[in-house]
Amino acid sequence: MSTKNIKPRGRPRRFDPQxxxxxxxxLFHERGYDAVSVxxxxxxxxxxPPSFYAAFDSKSALFSRVLDRWSENGAIPLSDILRDDRPVADxxxxxxxxxxxxxxxxxxxxGCxxxxxxxxxxxxxxxxxxxxNRAAEKTILDYVAARHPQDAERVTNFVSTVMCGLSAKARSGHTLDQLLETARIASSALASAIPSEAHP
Structure with missing residues (x-):
């Protein structure tokens, strides 16, 4: 039997979900979730598309996996920054x-x-x-509340609002210097809003 016209088998699947x-x-970070299509x-x-849906089920399910990955290698390391050996305002x-x-x-x-x-x-x-986002805010709230329980909610709301503003301004083109200037002005406000404390 001639094998001349028999097509070779397809290549092994090399799709790596990770x-x-x-x-x-x-893609999601650069364009925003809504602007990225399947x-x-x-x-x-x-x-x-069939391979996509077989692997991820939906775009939103893929985004959930992206967020899990982001939490491991892209998120701000709150535990490294919110330490007990430094003043809360710092x-x-x-x-x-x-x-x-x-x-x-x-x-x-x-942006974030x-x-x-x-x-x-x-x-x-x-x-x-x-x-x-709620989990991050709770981490900040718990950190502030450990030493300044009466100020925890308002301080956390302020920090969260500033971070949202920094993200929005970064997306709209603000430079690093502009964002840092905003962050430092906000930090001055925090220093005034939080009672002074000695190093633990």
């Missing part, structure tokens, strides 16, 4: 400056992936981002 999540993370993702990954000032530096990423992925995700038009994606 690499795919990293690629999707870059077609954009499949084109970037070099796969077809730690929060450090947090705001770190946010400014990260949000001003010159690679085209400005999570904060921007909380404004998504997709209810599932928005809730996934909001859950991460």
């Amino acid at each position: 690499e795919a999540v990293a690629t999707a993370q870059a 077609s954009d993702v499949t084109k970037a990954l070099g796969i077809n 730690a929060l000032a450090h947090l705001l400056e770190e946010a400014a530096r990260r949000y001003a990423d010159a690679s085209g992925r400005a 992936l999570v904060i921007e995700g909380t404004r998504s038009n997709d209810p599932e994606a928005r809730e996934a981002a909001c859950a991460f």
Whole structure:
């Protein structure tokens, strides 16, 4: 029997879900969740829609996996910054400056992936981002409350609001210097709002 016209078998599947999540993370961060279509993702990954849905189920489910990845390698390290061996106001000032530096990423992925995700038009994606944001806010709240319980809520609200503003301004083109200036003015306000304390 001649085998001349028999087509070779397809190449082994080389699709790596972890690499795919990293690629999707870059897309979502650069363009925003709502501006990225499934077609954009499949084109970037070099796969077809059936393969995408088999691997991730939906765009919002993929975004949830992106957020999990972000929490491991892209999120601000709150536990490293909000330490018990420094005054609360100093730690929060450090947090705001770190946010400014990260949000001003010159690679085209400005702003905070999570904060921007909380404004998504997709209810599932928005809730996934909001859950991460609430967890971060609770970490800040608990940190402040440990030494300044009467000020914890208002200080946390202030810090959260400033971080949202830094993210939005980074997305709209503010430079690192501009973001740092804003963070430092906010830090001065925090120093006035939080009672002075000695180093623990």
